Amino acid sequence: MARLVLIDLDGTLLTRTQDVPPSAQAACREAREAGHILAMCTGRSTPEIYPWLWDLGFSAVIGGSGAYVEVDGQVIRDERxxxxxxxxxxxxxxxxxxxxxxxxxxxxxxxxxxxxxxxxxxxxxxxxxxxxxxxxxxxxxxxxxxxxxxxxxxxxxxxxxxxxxxxxxxxxxxxxxxxxxxxxxxxAQCHKLTGAHVLCGHLGISISDVVGIGDSPNDRELLAGVGTSIAMGNGSEDVKAIASWVTSPVDEDGLARAFEYAGLITR
CATH class of the missing domain: 3.30.1240.10 (Hypothetical Protein, Haloacid Dehalogenase-like Hydrolase; Chain: A; domain 2)
Incomplete structure (x- = not known):
């Protein structure tokens, strides 16, 4: 079954040096090839998103901590x-x-x-x-x-x-x-989870079939509300407490291991 995978950027996909670990790159591409839908789910607004990230297999973005949602080039939410x-x-x-x-x-x-x-x-x-x-x-x-x-x-x-x-x-x-x-x-009430509901409604996907991966306080609502929630090993303690599972840090193959745990890829 194809699943929607919502991936935070800073501290989850991106390292401190603004790189994506090779294992994370491979995991994203493998999950996309398996038919899963990848969406960036970030506090960053679109001017802050590196264009090359889309090449990893992303087709959607929840930006501005949920205020903005775009899928396949179509803007479906823009709260101001x-x-x-x-x-x-x-x-x-x-x-x-x-x-x-x-x-x-x-x-x-x-x-x-x-x-x-x-x-x-x-x-x-x-x-x-x-x-x-x-x-x-x-x-x-x-x-x-x-x-x-x-x-x-x-x-x-x-x-x-x-x-x-x-x-x-x-x-x-x-x-x-x-x-x-x-x-x-x-x-008020504009956060990553509300953005996720907008994206799910557009795609016809249940929030229970969503995988959410993050590390920071602005991920708390998302991780509390999706079907499968994974916190990064480098994440804040409050985020780890909410998640279904805690993976390793971003620079220790954390995202790839999260994908394996969620059954998105096999290694």
């Missing part, structure tokens, strides 16, 4: 936060000394100094900077899928949650820095 709400959220971010970037499927609008902190001058993230450079814009966007932010110290998430109204959710992001904590601000 409007400009008035963006301006309101920016006031909260500024009050809490955060840096931020508003993201959508067509552009990225970073605040001053955001990119100097993340990714900064980290050589591992040079490919990422090259990828997003054509999409960088200044100022406030008219709309956005989500906001990624860098918090200067622990405890900010809780304080900010009380300052934002119930129309927004704050979750932990996929990538941290030495100077701050990474978070995401999304429309």
């Amino acid at each position: 936060i409007d400009r008035a709400d963006i301006e309101s959220v920016n006031k909260v971010l500024s009050r809490n000394e955060c840096l931020w970037v508003w993201q959508s499927s067509e552009a990225m609008h970073p605040s001053a100094d955001y990119l100097s902190v993340f990714p900064g001058k980290d050589p591992d993230w040079v490919p990422y900077m090259r990828q997003i450079e054509p999409y960088l814009r200044s100022g406030i966007p008219d709309s956005a899928s989500k906001c990624a932010f860098l918090a200067p110290r622990a405890g900010i998430f809780e304080a900010m949650s009380s300052q934002l109204d119930e129309r927004f959710d704050i979750i932990g992001g996929s990538v941290g820095t030495a100077d701050a904590r990474v978070g995401e601000i999304l429309k």
Whole structure:
């Protein structure tokens, strides 16, 4: 039976150096040849997704932590936060000394100094900077899928949650820095699992027949809601606690082993 496989990117498919391990590349291609449907399921928005990832056999993407869904080149979901709400959220971010970037499927609008902190001058993230450079814009966007932010110290998430109204959710992001904590601000109830339901509805697949693989706080709802959930060995402890099974880390053949466990490939 063909299954839908939802794969997180950072820390699941991609290593810290922005590479895909050879074992993961082979596993993706083998699963695709076996008839399974592969979809990226990521906090990244489409400007942040390397085009060459599609060559591994992906036919769909759930991006922006669930706000955006595209399959076979057709956009089937594009949830947006409007400009008035963006301006309101920016006031909260500024009050809490955060840096931020508003993201959508067509552009990225970073605040001053955001990119100097993340990714900064980290050589591992040079490919990422090259990828997003054509999409960088200044100022406030008219709309956005989500906001990624860098918090200067622990405890900010809780304080900010009380300052934002119930129309927004704050979750932990996929990538941290030495100077701050990474978070995401999304429309309430807009997360990877809601994106997965949209994709399943379009494809006519039951959520119970979905395999979800991830490592970060923004994967929690997804892993709690799909039929087969697998956490990476390098994942956060809360994510591991939710998953049906924990594989090895991303750079120790973790994704290939996850595919084997789910019966997507044989070795």
